[in-house]
Amino acid sequence: MNVFIVETDKAGLQKFYEEIIGKFETYAPVEKFGKYDYKRVLKLNECEPDSPIETTMSVKPLFFPKTAKIMKFLESSSGTTLSEIEEDPLSGKRVILGVKHCDARSLQVLDHVYKWDYIDTDYQNRRENTVIVSSRCNKAGSQCFCTSLDYDVENSDAHDVRIIYGLDGKIYIQAVTEKGITLLQTSNLTNTASASNATEEIKKLYQSFESSFRLRMNYAEINAKLQNLYDSPEFDIVSSNCISCNTCAFICPTCHCFKISDEKIKDTGVRYKSYDSCNNGYFTLMAGGHNPRPVKYRRWRQRAMHKFVYYQDRFGVNLCVGCGKCAISCPVNISIFDVVNQVSKNAGLQN
Numbered sequence: 001m002n003v004f005i006v007e008t009d010k011a012g013l014q015k016f017y018e019e020i021i022g023k024f025e026t027y028a029p030v031e032k033f034g035k036y037d038y039k040r041v042l043k044l045n046e047c048e049p050d051s052p053i054e055t056t057m058s059v060k061p062l063f064f065p066k067t068a069k070i071m072k073f074l075e076s077s078s079g080t081t082l083s084e085i086e087e088d089p090l091s092g093k094r095v096i097l098g099v100k101h102c103d104a105r106s107l108q109v110l111d112h113v114y115k116w117d118y119i120d121t122d123y124q125n126r127r128e129n130t131v132i133v134s135s136r137c138n139k140a141g142s143q144c145f146c147t148s149l150d151y152d153v154e155n156s157d158a159h160d161v162r163i164i165y166g167l168d169g170k171i172y173i174q175a176v177t178e179k180g181i182t183l184l185q186t187s188n189l190t191n192t193a194s195a196s197n198a199t200e201e202i203k204k205l206y207q208s209f210e211s212s213f214r215l216r217m218n219y220a221e222i223n224a225k226l227q228n229l230y231d232s233p234e235f236d237i238v239s240s241n242c243i244s245c246n247t248c249a250f251i252c253p254t255c256h257c258f259k260i261s262d263e264k265i266k267d268t269g270v271r272y273k274s275y276d277s278c279n280n281g282y283f284t285l286m287a288g289g290h291n292p293r294p295v296k297y298r299r300w301r302q303r304a305m306h307k308f309v310y311y312q313d314r315f316g317v318n319l320c321v322g323c324g325k326c327a328i329s330c331p332v333n334i335s336i337f338d339v340v341n342q343v344s345k346n347a348g349l350q351n
Helices: 010-023 101-114 121-128 178-185 195-210 219-226 234-238 247-251 296-315 325-329 336-345
Strands: 004-008 025-032 035-041 067-076 079-084 094-099 130-135 161-165 171-175 258-265 268-275
Touching: 004 010, 004 178, 004 195, 010 094, 010 171, 094 101, 101 121, 101 130, 101 296, 121 130, 130 178, 161 178, 161 195, 171 178, 171 195, 219 296, 219 336, 234 296, 234 336, 247 325, 296 336, 325 336
Parallel strands: 025 094, 094 130, 130 161
Antiparallel strands: 004 171, 025 035, 067 079, 067 268, 161 171, 258 268
């Protein structure tokens, strides 16, 4: 992996951000009621690129919107006429600031399903036209476990540029993709970093970050055990408090279930694609009335197995990036980390 590193300070980083916002369509975390969500910004003082991971929403809606128009239709006596929607507002050239490395990784995970049997051209265009500038965490959040999963957090190329806070006020701006290198090389940043010294310090900073985790799991062991636990009664226990609000799925950076719905006024209508969740009781309801997942534990089993078994089996990557957003947002404190660990831990007690 080619790496281009620039050493700067807080003032230099601010100038870099201001330059990006001045030259490109830019999105960044914007605070509202104590939460941060990614919005279009025109000035640096409108946003907080270093927003805390615990209160920052997923970047997913900028690639897979919460709801999006698919087409329009007009019904008349001669039949139904279909028409294309207007140009995709998220497909233009843009830069996103302040994306956490786990959130950036989630896009690489989603790439597999969006480029699988059907190529989602809207998603693909959004990905190709976006430069991601990631603010790498200095310390793990209370619900984070990204370093326990099946990807290299230290050397990730999920983002194009990463911002790393060093010692004594140093800040390293590190490009790890061609898009990122181009962004840095065409900026007004002055490269004063010694590549070897900077790389060594960045490695030490990562080791400090890695040691700050409260949550750790043996992912390979969890995956191997879950393969044989489809009928485990433990799923009923771990899902008992769930109120099926679907917050976990809507905030998760890798959940990608959706539904199609039509809204019609008189003879004119719009077809929408909107978020849905396998935790919804009606998600698997069939036209004939049969529902293969009528109870909570089956839906939670599907969620856990999809994230830690099925997606891995099909695409070779895990459908969880260890961001902890689901646990932070859950009103009844259910954590996917606790769910898979409890089911796996108690597997031997059920024999």
